[in-house]
Amino acid sequence: MMFNRLNNLLFGSLRKQLMVGMVLVISLMMGLFVWGMISRQQDEEIKSHTLQVSALAESTATSSAVWVASRDYSGLQEIVLGIAHYPQLNYIIVLDLHGQVLAHNDSSKIGLYLTDMPQKNEQTVVNRTSNLVEAISPISLSGQQVGWVRLGINRGHFQEEIALIRRDGLVLTLIGIVLSVLAAFFAGRILTRRLSAIQQVADRVEAGQSLARVALVGEDEAARLAKQFNRMLDSLSQREVAIKESEERFRSIFEHSSSVMLLIDPSSGKIVEGNAAAISYYGYAREHLTSLTINEINTLPAEQVAEERQRALHEERNYFIFQHRLALGEIRDVEVYSTPIESGGRRLLFSIVHDVTQRKLAEIALRKSEGKLNAVLQTMVDGLVTIDTAGVITFANQAAQNILSISKEAISGKYFQSQEFRQVGENGAPFPQEQLPLAIALREQREVSNVVHAIVTPDNKFKWLSVNAAPLFDEDGNLAGGIATFIDITERKKTEEEIRANEERMRIFFDNVPLGIFSSTREGKLVYVNPALPKMLGYESQEDLVEVVNRTSVAETLYVDPPLRQELMQELDKDYSHWKTIENRYFCKDGQIIDAIVSIGERQDSITGETIFDGIVTDITERKKLEEVQNFLAKTTSVHLGESFLKIWLAICRRVWACSMSVLIVSKAMV
Amino acid sequence: MFRLISLCYLFIAFALAACEQQPTDKPLQYSNAPTGTQTPVNRLVPHPLYNPQKLSETFQPLVDYLNRQVPAANLQLETSRDYQAFEKKFRAREGEFLMPNPWQTLEAQKVGYHVISMWGDAADFKGIFIVRKDSGIKVPADLKGKVVSYPSPTALAAAIMPQYFLHKNGIDINKDIQNNYVGSQESSIMNVYLGQSIAGATWQPPWRLFQKGHPAEAAQLKVIWETPSLINNSVMVREDVPQAIRDGVRQALLDLPTTPEGRKILDRMETARFHAADDASYEIVRDYIKRFEKEVRLVERK
Numbered sequence: 011m012m013f014n015r016l017n018n019l020l021f022g023s024l025r026k027q028l029m030v031g032m033v034l035v036i037s038l039m040m041g042l043f044v045w046g047m048i049s050r051q052q053d054e055e056i057k058s059h060t061l062q063v064s065a066l067a068e069s070t071a072t073s074s075a076v077w078v079a080s081r082d083y084s085g086l087q088e089i090v091l092g093i094a095h096y097p098q099l100n101y102i103i104v105l106d107l108h109g110q111v112l113a114h115n116d117s118s119k120i121g122l123y124l125t126d127m128p129q130k131n132e133q134t135v136v137n138r139t140s141n142l143v144e145a146i147s148p149i150s151l152s153g154q155q156v157g158w159v160r161l162g163i164n165r166g167h168f169q170e171e172i173a174l175i176r177r178d179g180l181v182l183t184l185i186g187i188v189l190s191v192l193a194a195f196f197a198g199r200i201l202t203r204r205l206s207a208i209q210q211v212a213d214r215v216e217a218g219q220s221l222a223r224v225a226l227v228g229e230d231e232a233a234r235l236a237k238q239f240n241r242m243l244d245s246l247s248q249r250e251v252a253i254k255e256s257e258e259r260f261r262s263i264f265e266h267s268s269s270v271m272l273l274i275d276p277s278s279g280k281i282v283e284g285n286a287a288a289i290s291y292y293g294y295a296r297e298h299l300t301s302l303t304i305n306e307i308n309t310l311p312a313e314q315v316a317e318e319r320q321r322a323l324h325e326e327r328n329y330f331i332f333q334h335r336l337a338l339g340e341i342r343d344v345e346v347y348s349t350p351i352e353s354g355g356r357r358l359l360f361s362i363v364h365d366v367t368q369r370k371l372a373e374i375a376l377r378k379s380e381g382k383l384n385a386v387l388q389t390m391v392d393g394l395v396t397i398d399t400a401g402v403i404t405f406a407n408q409a410a411q412n413i414l415s416i417s418k419e420a421i422s423g424k425y426f427q428s429q430e431f432r433q434v435g436e437n438g439a440p441f442p443q444e445q446l447p448l449a450i451a452l453r454e455q456r457e458v459s460n461v462v463h464a465i466v467t468p469d470n471k472f473k474w475l476s477v478n479a480a481p482l483f484d485e486d487g488n489l490a491g492g493i494a495t496f497i498d499i500t501e502r503k504k505t506e507e508e509i510r511a512n513e514e515r516m517r518i519f520f521d522n523v524p525l526g527i528f529s530s531t532r533e534g535k536l537v538y539v540n541p542a543l544p545k546m547l548g549y550e551s552q553e554d555l556v557e558v559v560n561r562t563s564v565a566e567t568l569y570v571d572p573p574l575r576q577e578l579m580q581e582l583d584k585d586y587s588h589w590k591t592i593e594n595r596y597f598c599k600d601g602q603i604i605d606a607i608v609s610i611g612e613r614q615d616s617i618t619g620e621t622i623f624d625g626i627v628t629d630i631t632e633r634k635k636l637e638e639v640q641n642f643l644a645k646t647t648s649v650h651l652g653e654s655f656l657k658i659w660l661a662i663c664r665r666v667w668a669c670s671m672s673v674l675i676v677s678k679a680m681v
Numbered sequence: 682m683f684r685l686i687s688l689c690y691l692f693i694a695f696a697l698a699a700c701e702q703q704p705t706d707k708p709l710q711y712s713n714a715p716t717g718t719q720t721p722v723n724r725l726v727p728h729p730l731y732n733p734q735k736l737s738e739t740f741q742p743l744v745d746y747l748n749r750q751v752p753a754a755n756l757q758l759e760t761s762r763d764y765q766a767f768e769k770k771f772r773a774r775e776g777e778f779l780m781p782n783p784w785q786t787l788e789a790q791k792v793g794y795h796v797i798s799m800w801g802d803a804a805d806f807k808g809i810f811i812v813r814k815d816s817g818i819k820v821p822a823d824l825k826g827k828v829v830s831y832p833s834p835t836a837l838a839a840a841i842m843p844q845y846f847l848h849k850n851g852i853d854i855n856k857d858i859q860n861n862y863v864g865s866q867e868s869s870i871m872n873v874y875l876g877q878s879i880a881g882a883t884w885q886p887p888w889r890l891f892q893k894g895h896p897a898e899a900a901q902l903k904v905i906w907e908t909p910s911l912i913n914n915s916v917m918v919r920e921d922v923p924q925a926i927r928d929g930v931r932q933a934l935l936d937l938p939t940t941p942e943g944r945k946i947l948d949r950m951e952t953a954r955f956h957a958a959d960d961a962s963y964e965i966v967r968d969y970i971k972r973f974e975k976e977v978r979l980v981e982r983k
Contacts, residue, residue, distance in 0.1 A: 076733040079760040081775070101709070108715045122711040151760075152737035162709075 024205065025198035032194035036186045044179030048172055055168050059143050060135045063163050066096060067147035068133065071159040074104050075149050078112060078157040086113040087120070093161075100142055100162040104149070107157060124160070131155050141166040204232035208239050220247055270344075270363035272304070273353065276323040279303040279316060282358060291365070293337030309333040309341060322348035322359055334363070343367045391497070393475075396482065397448060398491040401425045413475070413498045415467040426494075432466040447479030451492045455481045462499065474500045526606075526627035531620060532579065534563025546606075546629050548598035558599070570595035570603055578610060579623065586612040593630070605634040722757040723922065726776035728767050728785055728914070729832075730839075730887060732865045733760035735894075740780075742946050746937075751929035763864040764833030778930065779917040783966040784837040784980060786915040790960055794917040797931040799958035801886075801913040808842040808908040809888060811873050811881045813901055818879060821850040821906070825857045827879035830872040832865050835980055836882075837911070837966070839866055841973055843882035846908040848977045855978060867891060874898045880905070886951035912965055915958060931957075 021027050070093055077086040090102050094115035104113040109127045111119050128134060133147045142162050149157040204226055214222040223243060224236035264271050264283075270291045273283040284292070284299045292299060292307065304319075305312040310332065321327040330346040345364040350357050387394055393410030397403050406414075406421045414421065414431075424430060426448050433441035443449060447458040457480040464472040479494040520527055526543030530536050536556045547568065549555040558567060565572035574594060581590055589611040595603050610625040725747075727740050737760055744758045759776060761767035771779050771789050780800060781789055790796075812818045824847070831840035840862070844854045854860060861878055863869050866887035873881035892899040916934060918927045934955040937943030947954060970980060 076760065076762065079733055079737055079758070080762045080766060081759055081770075082762050082766060085762065110715065111711075119711060122713060123715045125710045125712055125716050127716075151734060152741055154737065154741050154758075160709075 024202050025195065028198040028201070029191050029194040032190040033187050036190040037183060040179070040183035040186050044176065044183060047179065048175055051175060052172060055165070055172075056143075059163060059165055059168070060145075063143055063145035063161065064133060064135055064147070066093065066099075066163075067145035067159050067161050070102065070104070070161065071147040071149040074113070074159065075151045075156065078104065078106070078149050079151045083112055083120075087117065089113070090115055096163075098164045098167065100164045102161040103159070105158040105160065107155065109158075112157065127158065141169055201232075204230075205235070208232070208236055211239070211243075215243060220250070270365075272361045272363065274304050274319070274348075274359040274361055276319050276350070276357060276359050279305050279312075279319060281307075288363070291336070291363070292334070307334045309335055319348075319359060322361075323350050323357065325350065331366075343370045392495045393497070394493065394495050395421075395426065395448075396491055396493045397426050397452075399452065399489055401427055401448075401452070404491065410496075413473060413496065414465060415469065415471075415473070434464040434466060434472060436462060436464075447477045448492045448494045451479040451481045451494070452489070455489060457481075472500070473498060474503045526629070527625070528564075528627070529622050529624045530564050531622060534565050534575065535560045536564060537622060543627060546604070546627065547596060548600050548602070555599075568596045570597060579612075582610065582612040582623070596627070604629055604631040606630055720755055722755050723777035723926065724759045724775070725756045725778040725780070726759045726761065726767065726770060727780035728782050729761045729763055729864075730782070730866055730884075730914075731890065732867055733762065735867065735890065736760045739890075739950055742949060746942065746946055747930055747933050750933040750936075751926060753923075754926045754930055756930075764835050768835065774919060777919050777922050779919075780914060781917060782835075782837045782914050783912050783963055784835055784841060784970060786917060786963045787967055787970065789917050790963075793920040795920060796915045796958050796960045796963060797918050797927060798916040798934050799913050799956040799962060800916055801952040802954070802956075803912045804910045805885055805953070806838050806913040807910040808838045808840075808846065808882055808884050809904045810843060810906045811870050811883060811888065811902050812879065812905045813873060813876070814903050815901075816879055818905060821847055821852050824852060824880055828859045828861050828872075828877065829854075830861045830863050830869040830878035830881040832869050832883065833862050834860075834978075836866075838884035838908075839869065839882050839887075841970070841980060842908040842911060844977055845969075845973050846906065870902065871898075874902060889951050911969060912963060913956075915963060916955065 019026075020030050070089070074086055074089050077083075077089065086104055090104060090113040093099070093102050096102075099115070102115050103111055103119070103124070105111055105124060105127070109124045111122050111124065114120050128146050131148045131150075133145065135143060135145045137143055141164055143165055144160060144162045147159045148155050149159055207226055208224050211222050211224045220243075223240045226233045226236040264285050267285060268287055270288045271285040272281055272288055274280065275282055280303050281300055284296070289296050289299055294302070305315050308315045310318075318327070318330055322330075328347055328349050330348065332344050332346055333341050334344045335341055343366050345366045346361050347364075348359045348361040351360045352358075387405075387407045388409075390407065391409055393413040394405070394407045395403055395410050396405040403421055403424050403426055406418060411418055411421065427443050427446065433443075433446065435441040441463040444453070445461075446463075447461045450456070450458045457478070459478045461477045461479075462474065463477070464474045467473055475496040476499045477494055477496040479492060481489055482491045482493055484490040520540040523540065524542055525540075526546045527538075527540040528536060528543055529538040536559045539552045539555050541552060544550065544552050544555040547555065549558065561567070565575040569575055571594070574592075578590060578592065589609050591607060591609040594606055594608045596606055597603060607628045607630055608625050610623055613622055613624065614620070615622050725740070725744055727736060729736060731739060737758060740758055744756045747754060747756050756778065759770075761770060767781070768785060768788065770776055771781065771785070771794065772792055774792055779785075779789055779794055783806070786796060818824065829843075829847075831843070834840055844860070847854050847858070852858060861872065863872055866883045867890075869878075869881040869883050870888065870891050872878040888904065916931075918930070935957060937947055938954045974980060
């Protein structure tokens with residue numbers, strides 16, 4: 011308060027400032043000048059005094075040395091009294107080394123002691139009092155100190171001279187200040203007369219006369235200032251119009267926007283204004299809405315809402331998710347964008363409110379869906395891997411990790427063509443990288459199915475996979491990556507290998523066994539014959555036999571007694587689990603007839619379901635001939651011997667048949 | 682900001698104007714007693730054979746040496762402005778140790794001083810006359826009507842013996858010449874150099890010192906006559922000085938030629954050595970003085 015009053019008194023107007031400035035400059039310069047002069051005078055005087063005092067002390071010490079050394083105190087006193095007439099000399103004392111006064115201009119002091127004797131054997135000059143300079147000089151004779159001289163010079167007259175100079179300087183300074191004040195006053199009056207015209211216009215503009223302008227002629231600084239001032243007023247007017255237009259634009263946008271907009275006082279939270287959309291959205295009348303605070307709409311605690319407002323005010327944050335309560339009590343999720351604006355000279359928060367309730371519901375549904383999908387992906391038996399366009403693995407489900415015997419951390423973020431994943435083809439050679447299903451899917455943007463290759467697991471085992479891959483596209487149809495599903499076919503591959511081996515063994519057996527083996531349909535068409543059968547029947551090859559027989563049927567082509575086959579089938583139909591063994595007679599290709607024992611069984615084809623008859627043919631033509639010979643001989647020699655031979659032969663045939671049947675059953679089962 | 686700075690400036694300016702550094706008043710403090718304890722000193726007072734400055738230069742090393750050799754002595758050199766001042770001192774029994782000339786030795790004995798040593802060879806104690814080389818003086822008779830300078834009427838070698846020499850050579854020193862007693866040996870020589878006197882009486886040690894100290898001036902002077910020798914100066918001690926100190930100082934003086942430092946001190950004093958001596962050694966001086974006073978003049982005006 012005090013400072014303000016003093017400030018106003020000294021600097022309240024340009025004229026006062028000018029006067030104060032002049033006073034400061036003059037007083038400073040004069041003060042420095044007087045101070046400098048006095049200081050210099052003092053320095054010179056002190057230097058002169060010091061020299062005088064030093065010289066006098068040294069001279070006295072020199073002249074008194076002999077007297078001190080000789081203890082001629084009367085002569086010493088004469089010397090001292092001779093010097094005592096020196097102008098301004100206050101005292102002169104000659105002392106011995108113990109401080110005893112040997113001679114003094116005041117003879118009553120002789121014999122006394124001075125208590126403050128110097129410690130060093132050297133000349134010193136000190137200001138003993140404000141008006142007294144003292145010089146102390148050692149008295150030496152032939153380098154041996156024998157005493158001291160102390161003399162004091164009064165410089166009171168000099169102080170008086172200095173005081174006089176100071177007084178004169180002060181008077182001159184005051185005169186200078188007075189003159190400078192007068193000069194500043196008149197100069198200020200001349201200078202500020204034209205400035206006051208500008209001031210008056212400024213006052214009128216402030217009072218609302220925005221079109222008022224300064225009319226100063228001339229080219230001096232005031233006139234130039236007036237022109238610049240007028241230009242500034244013009245600029246301000248234009249800016250004011252622009253601001254008004256801007257405010258109107260804002261007002262229009264605010265009012266007509268379909269978005270919910272609010273103006274909120276950041277300190278109290280009071281809703282200063284809401285647009286038509288806000289009134290419609292919240293369901294309050296305009297007057298009611300502007301009587302509320304945002305705390306009554308926002309479901310968060312008032313303190314938290316106030317904190318968020320301050321964050322928005324300080325532009326630390328401008329995006330918020332709140333829940334707002336509508337007039338009817340319905341709670342809605344809203345997204346709020348708040349930014350501080352200046353309006354009517356105060357700061358307000360301009361908030362745009364978007365209802366995101368539906369979006370949030372959709373998000374929840376999406377999250378649920380994603381959860382399900384994720385559950386499916388994680389629980390499906392097939393392995394599933396996705397990659398981005400760069401080939402980096404972005405997802406691998408649990409089955410993929412299990413099949414590949416690799417952890418999620420070890421697979422995620424890796425390139426699917428990484429060296430860590432060693433793929434091997436069915437031929438045992440490394441699988442070409444460019445032929446990997448995902449590589450094809452990415453490169454050619456097409457689906458790839460049932461590609462089989464192995465991947466070498468970390469424990470160096472082959473995992474055989476059957477892989478499908480397809481490209482993934484984003485919503486714009488651009489390639490976004492790829493997806494691959496795969497199953498572990500290692501066990502299947504193993505089984506197939508075993509079957510293949512068994513079949514090969516059976517083929518070798520069938521090709522080399524000396525019995526004819528065939529398979530035929532119910533209609534009598536040959537499905538299979540082994541190499542021994544055409545050989546047995548005189549055909550050139552298996553194909554030749556099949557081709558000839560299948561022109562008609564087995565019964566018609568080969569059977570000597572065609573109806574026998576029908577009877578045989580009927581018996582087998584009755585009990586298809588047991589094979590039938592009969593003797594039969596067959597036509598060879600050349601028309602000859604052979605005797606054979608045929609064992610036939612019935613079965614269903616595992617693929618077609620068709621009834622198939624498998625048979626084993628043993629050529630017994632020679633045996634029959636032999637039997638005939640035996641019969642002939644038996645008739646003539648021993649019937650018993652023939653019977654025994656027949657029994658042995660039949661036993662052999664039964665064993666061959668049993669063996670063939672077991673092989674056939676195994677082979678069929680494998681098929 | 683400008684306004685604040687201006688206000689501060691005004692405040693500081695007025696504050697500075699009101700201030701001036703004042704020295705602290707420290708008036709002189711007198712007391713009736715010295716501030717510390719003082720060790721008693723024994724003053725060694727040589728007779729003023731040189732001016733006090735030269736005397737101090739010459740004898741201070743001896744005093745320092747004796748203080749080192751006999752710490753209990755605590756000697757302090759004291760000069761004298763002239764012979765009269767010196768004689769006044771010892772007659773007032775000021776000074777525990779004296780280094781007087783032979784005549785003063787006799788005088789000091791009267792007030793309680795005793796000889797402990799002789800200072801220099803006896804043969805070296807003889808007076809000399811100095812004249813300017815261009816003075817034209819050839820025989821003592823040439824001095825008649827002229828001014829002759831001496832240090833003091835009581836100076837044995839530099840006044841009494843030269844005057845007795847002139848007396849023996851037919852000069853009535855009270856009538857034929859004007860005797861000018863100038864206070865010191867050097868002054869006696871300088872008077873000759875400056876033409877204030879035609880001849881100056883002194884003795885060998887001061888003359889040798891003058892030649893060293895003033896070679897240019899000495900080059901214009903010469904020794905024209907020498908007196909016969911007598912006995913040299915003495916070292917005396919006051920009777921109340923403790924025997925131990927007295928013996929210590931005496932022995933230290935006699936031992937001076939035995940050390941390089943001692944010989945250096947002796948050289949500075951233009952002295953060969955100190956000899957053992959006592960009061961009786963100076964009886965010849967008493968006889969000499971008697972003759973002188975009888976034939977020439979009284980040594981001192983009563």
